[in-house]
Amino acid sequence: MSRVGIVALGRYLPSRKLTNADLESLVETSDDWIVSRTGIRERRIAAPGELTSDLAVAAARDALKGSPVKAEDIEAIFVATVTPDSAFPSVACLVQKAIGAPKAFAYDISAACSGFLYAMTTARQFIATGMVKNALVIAADRFTSIIDWQDRNTCVLFGDGAGAAILAPVAQGGILSDYLVSDGAGAPLMVVVPGGARTPDDKDMDAAKLPYVTMNGQELFKHAVPGMAEAVGIAAARAGLTVDDIACVVPHQANDRIIASVAKRAGIAKERFFINIDKYGNISAASVVVALGEAVEAGRIKKGDKIALTVFGAGLVTAASIVEWSY
Ligand code: ACO
Numbered sequence: 001m002s003r004v005g006i007v008a009l010g011r012y013l014p015s016r017k018l019t020n021a022d023l024e025s026l027v028e029t030s031d032d033w034i035v036s037r038t039g040i041r042e043r044r045i046a047a048p049g050e051l052t053s054d055l056a057v058a059a060a061r062d063a064l065k066g067s068p069v070k071a072e073d074i075e076a077i078f079v080a081t082v083t084p085d086s087a088f089p090s091v092a093c094l095v096q097k098a099i100g101a102p103k104a105f106a107y108d109i110s111a112a113c114s115g116f117l118y119a120m121t122t123a124r125q126f127i128a129t130g131m132v133k134n135a136l137v138i139a140a141d142r143f144t145s146i147i148d149w150q151d152r153n154t155c156v157l158f159g160d161g162a163g164a165a166i167l168a169p170v171a172q173g174g175i176l177s178d179y180l181v182s183d184g185a186g187a188p189l190m191v192v193v194p195g196g197a198r199t200p201d202d203k204d205m206d207a208a209k210l211p212y213v214t215m216n217g218q219e220l221f222k223h224a225v226p227g228m229a230e231a232v233g234i235a236a237a238r239a240g241l242t243v244d245d246i247a248c249v250v251p252h253q254a255n256d257r258i259i260a261s262v263a264k265r266a267g268i269a270k271e272r273f274f275i276n277i278d279k280y281g282n283i284s285a286a287s288v289v290v291a292l293g294e295a296v297e298a299g300r301i302k303k304g305d306k307i308a309l310t311v312f313g314a315g316l317v318t319a320a321s322i323v324e325w326s327y
Helices: 020-024 031-038 052-065 091-097 112-128 182-191 196-201 216-238 256-266 286-298
Strands: 003-013 017-019 041-044 075-082 104-108 135-141 158-171 174-181 188-191 211-217 248-251 308-314 317-324
Touching: 003 112, 003 286, 003 317, 017 020, 020 031, 041 091, 041 158, 052 091, 052 158, 075 091, 075 112, 091 104, 091 135, 091 216, 104 112, 104 248, 112 158, 112 174, 112 188, 112 308, 112 317, 135 286, 174 216, 182 188, 182 216, 196 308, 211 286, 211 308, 216 256, 216 308, 216 317, 248 286, 286 308
Parallel strands: 003 174, 075 104, 075 135, 248 308
Antiparallel strands: 003 158, 017 041, 135 158, 174 317, 188 211, 308 317
């Protein structure tokens, strides 16, 4: 397979901050509870009328600024999202028009918080087989549009944002391995209700209420830890490496305690994990790519480093990739 790497990264976070203190006036919670149980201090909230496609376009433009591949030469666009502006058209098609990428085919990928790695792995295959020369991979969610602001179990955890990566052939390094695994038996653990085609038939649902997230946080926690830890080990083995070779792990940012447990279980010091959950909360699929961009800018990842990306999300969907950083 030809080598495929990330050649540019971008991100967009809305400017409006929602702090833990702000949430104290919405639900019965406290800054102390949120920080000690999750590590989150604040999150970003999209402006009124700012939709997922706006977040995605802004992240794509940021990535294109430093990209050797120009918008007019992009051949495929994948957008990982669970909060599209509407069921169709896809966010990817809206991005294609907005950035001026007429050669690209474009579609969305639904894999909740794991969406970025599911989309990146898809893009890698298209490039490696020669079907396209490059791809723009975006993860974007206006996740707070599906939050019940009266439910303290969920509303303190999530924020909005987008990240983007441009993938192209590289001479050295690049994506060394991927591992994707899904477990539909865990589907009931995190569901958006009412919503989708079930709504008219499901008598238990209050169809007048806007769609909102329900989740079993404790059970998700129990699945997330072994899922992400084992995914790193399997992806490392597929790359012919051990976890000792990994310079930095960039995990999905759902909960600081989940990350600490993943580190312990994977046998990798927590100091080697990049964590920015305090600033953004869980921004769904965008978490891992936003964190990756910040890790590179902070000098935590350097050219030639072998890094692991590991994610977990509703579905259940889990994934990891090993990347040798190439710029
Ligand atoms: N403020 C104050 N108290 C709260 C809050 C809150 N925001 N939320 C829950 N509590 C209370 C509970 O009601 C409970 O009270 P009780 O003991 O009187 O019943 C107590 O705090 C403890 O609740 P737990 O659920 O046991 O708290 P836990 O330590 O498990 O933390 C949390 C909850 C943060 C949700 C954790 O389980 C978690 O992070 N789970 C993973 C969730 C996740 O990552 N979801 C996203 C999946 S990825 C995707 O696809 C989007």
